Amino acid sequence: MQTTNRYHLLIALAVTCCGLLLVLLLGRHWLPANNTPLSVSPDCDISQQACTARDSQQAIALEILTRPVTSMVPLDIMVNLENIPAQNVTLNLQGVDMYMGIHQVALSPTTNPAQWQGELTLAICTTGEMRWQATVIAHHADKQTLANFEFSAR
Known part of the structure; x- marks a missing residue:
């Protein structure tokens, strides 16, 4: 009876150690990424001009090149990064006042490693004008x- 208890204890200890080892090795993939949000000036209107979000060391500028910014028209976008060595850049688009889903656009690098480009199309809204939030995410290292x-946009 005592040998059986030791055997179960050893198995439980081995399973626990394997679980801890697995969490240590793969845990970084399950845990939320280390996010650094940058602040943009609230009076900058991205539908009229390029806007830049920054902190003391880095910046992300977004410009919608196609004007006017309207729904159901392909819009060319350009992102410029400052002091951010991005491996890839995505743009998530979602409605602010009305849920329209989350539209994700993978941007392509240009010949300039700090510049990324892409195209998006805004969904049409039955209320006429729609408020949108575009989140630019620069993925680098971990x-x-x-x-x-x-x-x-209308």
Whole structure:
């Protein structure tokens, strides 16, 4: 009876050690990424001009090149990064006042490693004008730097 208890204890200890080892080795993939949000000036209107979100060391600038910014028209976008060595950049687009889903656009690098480009199309809204939030996410190393830009479109 005592040998059986030791055997069960050893198995439980081995399973626990394997579980801890697995968490240590793979835990970084399950835990939320280290996010650094940048602040954008609230009076910058991305539908009219390029806007930049920054902190003391880095910046993300977003520009919608196609004007006017309207729904159901392909919009060319450009992102410029400052002191962010991004491996990839995505733009998440979602409605502010109305849930329209989350539209994710993978941006492509240009010949300039700090510049990324892409195209997005805004969904049409039955209320006429829609408020949108575009979140630019620069993925680098084991962290993400992000910036939120809001704008309106018809």
